[in-house]
Amino acid sequence: MRVDRPSWRRDAALFLTSQTVSLFGSMLVQYAIMWHLTLQTKSGSVMALAAVFGFLPQAVVSVFGGVWADRMNRKVLIIGADAMIATATLALALLMLGGADALWLIYAALVIRSVGAGVQMPAVGALLPQIVPADKLMRVNGINGTIQSAMMLVAPAAAAAVYASSSIVAVFFVDVVTAVIGIGLLSALAVPRLVRPELTGDAGVGYLDDLLGGVRYAASHTFVRWLLALYAVVFVLIVAPSYLTPLMIVRTFGPEVWKLTVNEVAFSVGMVLGGALLATWGGLKNRVTMIVASTLVFGALSVGLGLSTHLVVFFGFMFLVGLAVPFFSTTSMTVLQETVEPEMQGRVFGFVGIVMALAMPVGMAVFGPLADRFTVESVLVTSGVVTFLVVGGAVGLPPGRRAMHAARSHAPA
Structure with missing residues (x-):
């Protein structure tokens, strides 16, 4: 049961500020590594390996991270994960400062950072509903998305300035x-x-029981099961190929760092405006429809990216992709926070993390090598068309309509 506290505004502001500052540094590293590998290797296979090392460990650790988030102090978990990631980053910096430049060192750092994300992501997703009233979650999540998008607007420019200078x-x-x-x-x-009273006493629920209970909950909860499947589609067919857009820019439009920077800025400006709109407006009353519609928009925009023959047009489509992101990510996160019981949220967000972390390397394992054999443009067009067909077919076919109807029944009125 959620209890509103008079200090929730201060607590939410403090939490969002801490996460924004930490995320800003992580974004700098994300952009710098992506650009460094792109410029140094120009290889889709290398980018695919980076995605595997950057996301697969998160999938494995999220199996346990979700349970930890429901059994332990979520704040301590977030702090511990941040400290581990910072230590690994510092070690990599010192090694490279000493002259080491092997790719495996970057891959190793990506693995450790991914492990930290596997611990942190379920705890972050589950902690916010502990300090924010349920009826304020959509707007607070919208504000959070807008702030983080604004940081994403600043981070590419900052990363480019530091990296280039x-x-x-x-x-x-x-x-x-x-x-x-x-x-x-x-x-x-x-x-x-x-x-959680069931964790106390001599006959308290064990770790394995918690894990199996979370699996059963996710498998039996229609909305959670439906949303996890949708996340898999989006991350395999949209997010993974979008990871190759810097490679398309370098190959097609030139290797200048400013072009890579503008690409990220265009995406981030779109996210800022989309998050601000969602925070102000609150979105459609039928949130399931908004989630599905944004997924279809992703497919159409991926095709547009692949068909772009002018750099300005390409940046325009990246802006639109960013604009659509909050309507999928913020809405789905909010509905989960509103729908799932507080004592189950860590495990559910852990499963979301698993799907996201597995789907990304799976998609890159397919599209990365294809980008070395064919053009990135053809990969983006193909992934967009498949996304549109898969989601459109799933919604239009009777099983899909039944699933959506059941999903809406779980969503708040």
Whole structure:
């Protein structure tokens, strides 16, 4: 049962600030590594390996991270994960500063960062409903998405400035500093204790029982099962191929860093405006329809990206993709927070993390090598058409209509 607290606005602001600062540093590293690998190798296979090392460990750890988030102090889990990621980044910076430049070092750092994300993601998703009233979640999530999108607008420019004027090592040091600041801010947040009577006493529920209980819950909950399948489609067919857009820019339009930067800025501006619109408007009353519609829009925009023959047009489509993202991600996150019981949220968000982390490398394992054999343009067009057909067919066929009807019944009125 959620209990509203008078200090929830202050607590939410403190939590969002800590996560924004930490995320900003992580974004710098994400862009810098992606650009570094793209410019140094120009290889789709290398990008595919980076995606595998960056996402697959998260899928494995999320199996346990979701259970930990429902059994342990979520704030402590987030702080511990941030500290581990910062330590790994610092170690990589020092090694590269000493002259080491092997690809496996970057891959190893991506693995450790991915492990930290597997612990952190379920805890972050489940902690916010502990401090924010249920009827304010959509707007707070919208505000959070807008702030993070604004950071995404600043991060590419900052990453490009540091990377171009200094080195990737300098970017790593910035990430360590932002992680320390984020940890300090989060340490000052008082999070109410999540009471689960079944965990107390000599006959308390064991870890394995919690894990199996989460699996049964996700498998039997129509809306959760439906949304996990939709996440898989989006991440395999849309997110994974979009990871190749920097490679398309380098191959088709030129290897200048400013072009890669504008690509990310266009996407981020779209996300800022989309998040602001959602936070102000609140979205459609029928949120399931909004989630499905945004997925279909993703498919159409992927085709548009692949068919772009002028760089400005390409950036325009990237802007539209960013504009559509909050209507999928923020809406789906909010409905899960509103629908799933607080004591189950860690495990459910853990399963979301597993699907996202598995789908990304699976998609890249297919599309990365294809991008070395064919053009990135053809990969984007194909993935967009398949997305449109899969989602459109699933919604139009009787089983899909029944699933959507059942999903709507779980969503709040």
